Amino acid sequence: MTQPETTGTRERILAAAATVLSRKGYAGARLSDIAELAELRTPAVYYYFDSREHLISEVMTVGQRSVLEYVTRALDELGAGAGAAVRLDRAVEAHLEVELSQSDFATAVTRNVGQLPEELQEGFRADGHRYFAVWDGLLAELDAEGLLAPGLDRRAARMLVLGALNWTAEWWDPAHGDFLDLVETARRMARGALTASHPLHPSLI
Amino acid sequence: MTQPETTGTRERILAAAATVLSRKGYAGARLSDIAELAELRTPAVYYYFDSREHLISEVMTVGQRSVLEYVTRALDELGAGAGAAVRLDRAVEAHLEVELSQSDFATAVTRNVGQLPEELQEGFRADGHRYFAVWDGLLAELDAEGLLAPGLDRRAARMLVLGALNWTAEWWDPAHGDFLDLVETARRMARGALTASHPLHPSLI
DNA sequence: GTTTTATTTGAAGATAGATTCAAACGCTGA
DNA sequence: TCAGCGTTTGAATCTATCTTCAAATAAAAC
Numbered sequence: 001m002t003q004p005e006t007t008g009t010r011e012r013i014l015a016a017a018a019t020v021l022s023r024k025g026y027a028g029a030r031l032s033d034i035a036e037l038a039e040l041r042t043p044a045v046y047y048y049f050d051s052r053e054h055l056i057s058e059v060m061t062v063g064q065r066s067v068l069e070y071v072t073r074a075l076d077e078l079g080a081g082a083g084a085a086v087r088l089d090r091a092v093e094a095h096l097e098v099e100l101s102q103s104d105f106a107t108a109v110t111r112n113v114g115q116l117p118e119e120l121q122e123g124f125r126a127d128g129h130r131y132f133a134v135w136d137g138l139l140a141e142l143d144a145e146g147l148l149a150p151g152l153d154r155r156a157a158r159m160l161v162l163g164a165l166n167w168t169a170e171w172w173d174p175a176h177g178d179f180l181d182l183v184e185t186a187r188r189m190a191r192g193a194l195t196a197s198h199p200l201h202p203s204l205i
Numbered sequence: 206m207t208q209p210e211t212t213g214t215r216e217r218i219l220a221a222a223a224t225v226l227s228r229k230g231y232a233g234a235r236l237s238d239i240a241e242l243a244e245l246r247t248p249a250v251y252y253y254f255d256s257r258e259h260l261i262s263e264v265m266t267v268g269q270r271s272v273l274e275y276v277t278r279a280l281d282e283l284g285a286g287a288g289a290a291v292r293l294d295r296a297v298e299a300h301l302e303v304e305l306s307q308s309d310f311a312t313a314v315t316r317n318v319g320q321l322p323e324e325l326q327e328g329f330r331a332d333g334h335r336y337f338a339v340w341d342g343l344l345a346e347l348d349a350e351g352l353l354a355p356g357l358d359r360r361a362a363r364m365l366v367l368g369a370l371n372w373t374a375e376w377w378d379p380a381h382g383d384f385l386d387l388v389e390t391a392r393r394m395a396r397g398a399l400t401a402s403h404p405l406h407p408s409l410i
Numbered sequence: 411g412t413t414t415t416a417t418t419t420g421a422a423g424a425t426a427g428a429t430t431c432a433a434a435c436g437c438t439g440a
Numbered sequence: 441t442c443a444g445c446g447t448t449t450g451a452a453t454c455t456a457t458c459t460t461c462a463a464a465t466a467a468a469a470c
Contacts, residue, residue, distance in 0.1 A: 009417085025320040028232030031458065043459080044418055052458065114316060114375050115230040149393065156382060156390040163372025164365040164394075170319050171364050185361040185398070188354065189369075192397005193390070214447085236428065246449055248429080257428065 010048045012038045017059045018104040022169070026056065026115045057120055060112070063105035064124040068131045070098040075134070084141035085191070091138055092190050093183045095165045100172055100179070110166040132158065139194060147195045161190050215253045218243045223264045223309040227374070231261065231320045262325055265317070268310035269329040273336045275303040280339070289346035290396070296343055297395050298388045300370045305377055305384070312374040337363065344399065352400045366395050 016037035021029045031052055035042040049055040074094035075087055082090075099106045113121070113128075135158045142148040149157075165186060172182060221242035226234045236257055240247040254260040279299035280292055287295070304311045318326070318333075340363045347353040354362075370391060377387060 023320070025230040025232055025317075027230055028320060030456090032456095041419055042457090043420085043461090046459070047417065111319060112230075115228070115233060152393075153382070153386045153390045156377075156387050157394070159372070159376050160369040160391055160394050163375070164369035164398075167364070167368025167372055170368070172361075177358070177361060181358040182361050185358045186365055188357075189362070189365050189394060189398035192400075193369075193394030195397075235426090237426095247427090248431090248450085249448055251429070252447065 009038070009040070009044075013040070013045055013048055013055070014059060014062065015103070015105075017055050018063065018108045021056065021059055022104045022107040022111055026112045029056065031055075053120065057123055059105060059108050060116070060120065061124045061127070063107075063109035064127040064131070066102065067095070067098050067106050067109070068127055068134070070102065071095055071131070072134060084138065084145045084147055085195070087141060088138050088190060088194065089187050091135070092161075092165065092187050095162075096168060096179075096183055096186060099165065099169055100174075107169040110169055135162065142194060149194060149196045152194070157193050161193050164189060214243070214245070214249075218245070218250055218253055218260070219264060219267065220308070220310075222260050223268065223313045226261065226264055227309045227312040227316055231317045234261065258325065262328055264310060264313050265321070265325070266329045266332070268312075268314035269332040269336070271307065272300070272303050272311050272314070273332055273339070275307065276300055276336070277339060289343065289350045289352055290400070292346060293343050293395060293399065294392050296340070297366075297370065297392050300367075301373060301384075301388055301391060304370065304374055305379075315371040315374055340367065347399060354399060354401045357399070362398050366398050369394060 013034065017029065017034045019037060020033045024030075024033070031045055032042050034055075035045055038045075045052075045055065049058070071091055071094040074090055074097075078087055078090055099110065109124075136154065139148060139152075139154050139158065168182065168186075218239065222234065222239045224242060225238045229235075229238070236250055237247050239260075240250055243250075250257075250260065254263070276296055276299040279295055279302075283292060283295055304315065314329075341359065344353060344357075344359050344363065373387065373391075
């Protein structure tokens with residue numbers, strides 16, 4: 001979203017690559033576009049990166065990692081007292097924050113993982129799994145508190161929720177809607193997808 | 206997903222283009238790959254299509270339209286007696302069917318709309334809006350039956366649900382999970398996102 | 411102020427992919 | 441058999457993009 005202003009050339013190229021990548025896709029991201037956005041001639045990129053692939057790979061790694069770190073930190077900051085439902089709400093909010101407001105690195109990842117050549121996926125696949133593990137942890141906490149919907153296909157539920165969140169990069173426009181409304185709607189969806197229908201009155205089921 | 210076997214050459218090229226497009230993205234879809242999948246030499250494509258862009262554009266149009274038609278028909282077949290909740294469930298199922306089992310046309314659309322050059326989007330933008338209208342209709346029906354969550358940001362809710370469904374193309378693998386489980390989980394999510402928390406016991410709220 | 415090092419660039423090379431086209435193929439009807 | 445038409449192809453062209461490299465520029469060290 002926002003381009004950091006005064007920063008080293010290498011960072012500027014990396015950020016430009018994230019932006020172009022998230023708009024044009026893996027194959028469509030031209031080195032010349034990236035260089036132009038970073039206010040350099042194309043060959044300058046090679047002073048900082050071995051090749052186009054190395055550059056793109058690093059964008060992906062940074063993007064994947066920043067989502068993991070941002071959401072993890074947000075959850076950590078809640079402290080030990082927070083219940084599973086509150087933590088789920090916070091995770092939804094944090095994911096949307098990093099996806100929509102933080103930078104183009106996150107969207108570069110979500111919009112391109114599926115289209116990357118195999119070799120490129122290796123590096124950040126581990127971080128991807130680690131992020132899934134965070135969400136699986138949230139489901140486990142919900143379960144421990146008796147909030148998780150019984151008989152739930154956990155993997156499917158986790159991916160559906162993350163899919164809804166990731167897809168926001170395709171349509172959400174800060175000019176068009178209020179971020180907090182989006183968060184509220186997304187939280188409702190996540191709760192609906194994961195928790196039992198009547199979590200507050202289990203005796204009525 | 207599945208490639209129809211005995212069909213006209215033009216259809217074969219179109220289907221091959223859908224497959225390549227859904228795997229490699231707009232910029233990454235090479236005419237040579239498409240031709241190879243269609244068991245032809247590259248120049249043969251030009252006998253049926255004016256250019257790469259025309260071919261891709263037609264894939265998109267077909268994909269967008271097939272989703273619209275498939276889901277619309279599924280809803281129509283429910284007949285007039287079906288309530289809003291049942292119709293929502295059917296729409297979720299139908300969307301997943303066409304996205305995951307029908308063909309690569311649908312996934313070619315969902316995985317590429319965001320990355321297409323502006324000119325290419327024109328043709329099928331209208332169908333996209335028509336499809337959104339179908340879902341807005343479902344929300345209106347839920348509302349009419351008093352099932353819709355009060356104070357809901359309808360646009361956000363609609364896009365979150367569709368995002369979750371569209372994203373399945375990125376991760377769902379028929380070998381890895383049961384389709385009906387996925388449908389059930391997705392229905393739960395859609396209901397959770399759209400309907401009031403206690404639709405059956407409104408008096409308890 | 412001059413030498414040294416880091417950074418950036420213009421120009422050129424190499425390759426891949428879209429497109430054109432004339433020729434070849436193969437089928438159908440006389 | 442052959443003339444004609446629809447279809448497919450190999451070879452050639454054109455263009456865009458990645459990459460290399462030696463030279464130019466800017467910055468730093470002395």
